[in-house]
Amino acid sequence: MRARDIGIFSLQAATASRSRTILTLFAMAIGVSSVILLISLGDSGRRYVIDQFASLGTNLLIVIPGRSETTGGPPPLLGETPRDLTLDDAMALSQSTAIRRVAPIIAGSAPVSVRQLEREMIIMGSSADFLEVRRLTMGQGTFLPHGDLDRGGNVCVIGSKGKKELFGNQQALGKWLRIGDRRFRVIGVLADTGVSLGEDMGELVIIPVATAQALFNRVSLFRIVVEAVSEDAVERAKVSILSIIRARHEGEDDITVITQDAVLATFDRIFRALTLTVGGIAAISLVVAGIMIMNIMLVAISNRRSEIGLLKALGAQQSQIMGLFLTESALLSSAGAFLGFILAFVAMELLAGFFPEYNLALAPWSPFVASGLALGTGIIFGVLPARRASMQEPALALSRR
């Protein structure tokens, strides 16, 4: 039998009873579209997080006080607290040739006021390098001045949202505002960059790190963000950070250095696992659709007993009959997959319309996954009915009408 004829015959058989065909297609379409949608949502989430990380800057390393890895051995008798990360530590880091920029960070919240207007805001003490390290752009004015980190100044840079809340539509540059009991002059306003990784730069007030130490009455740094000179230098930078700090902290490895790549890789892994899990759950609906196809095919076979007997009488081999019925269920499931893909596409477009900021899109490989899955289910669940059809005794089948 020619492949084309098998296709035509099975197509005619599959479309002969309309309600059966529509129900099967519907079940398959829902299964396939839920798999595609959930996989694509997971994938979009992964891309979103990775894009966010990339927008933070490149070749970054983050130095955090305290150690996240233990070395074994007996626990210390007395509680061991890590040494503080200090400004001197940060300045020492910039001596390494692998490191281009160093931005020490102290963060805290404090009331910020302009005349009678007062708001609680996040205050971040940092250095001039922060602008480059975090890839921020200025809307107006200038960022913190370069110069000695030890010497602060009563200047500040505010985010665009904070500017709007504190000054409204008035000019903010050159104006004074009060943080706690200190007065600061506004020398710059950040451009509106929106939310990056849950941290709204628009509501931030950035002041020189030494001033922040005084303001919060604290010498220890929250963390140090370091930019390596190149991608290849990231590992070298990590090693030199560890050795510089060890030398300064009496031989203790009491800091943790996280590279951006490591964080990215972790998120990537988490999101992939999540996508697979969710996709696997959705695949259950595909199995249900497959069982439905099997059921419908079994009913079709008992309705078409005499047809099967006839085909045998006309010289059809068992393998041919099996092929015909398998083709029929494969056709049903692929048509369902196609519909499911369209359904998923439309649903995704709708979602993307509602949540434009998440950049939702169907994963490019999802059509292949879906059609593979659908064909797979169609064939796996088609085998049993097709076998049953091919094993039927023709004499018995033909004796009834």
Added chain:
Amino acid sequence: MIRLQHIERFFQVGEEKVHALRDVDFSAAKGEYIAIMGPSGSGKSTLLNIVGLLDRPDGGTYELDNIMTTTLNDKQQADVRRHKIGFVFQFFHLVPRLTAEQNVELPLVLAGVEKAERKGRVQETLQAFGIGDRARHRPDQLSGGQRQRVAIARATIMKPTVILADEPTGNLDRASGNDVIEIIEDLNSRGITLIMVTHDPELGDRAKRRIKMVDGRIEEDIGKQI
């Protein structure tokens, strides 16, 4: 050309074992016209099915055109059915969703014949049976007589050497029944062996050779040539 020896066939019906064919010996020469008669349950349809390779005997041997069919596998048996045997059934057994044309084409499709060749052969056959104008009608748009003609056209399109007819007029009125019988007898006059199961004595009497079956045995065999 058809030789059955010591054919046995049992059926399990519930607890009971029914002996449908008991030690049946039967042979037919090329071009014979044989009617198999007998009361229902006498095994006549079972015999026909075994001759048509739709059923396997539980014992005995069956030789068709010097091929020992009892040792063939499914694929080879299907091949024999396809090329040597044409079936005509009481209930026509046309595929309801296919047109007359497509029903007649079915054996050619199964055999993998080229489409261009199929068209010509189907048209020719439909014309020969006087249903050329019904080619695009589906079975439910045809009368009983027309349906049986389509079925006969389908049975003959592979140019078989044997036509097996199981009560071919059982579902037809007298006029169209006569038509159908004449068509089948005409095929026989051109050298195709015809074996027909019927319990209509009038119909049976038209055959040159008449076999009467009772209780799974051949009781009478009148007009045997060999």
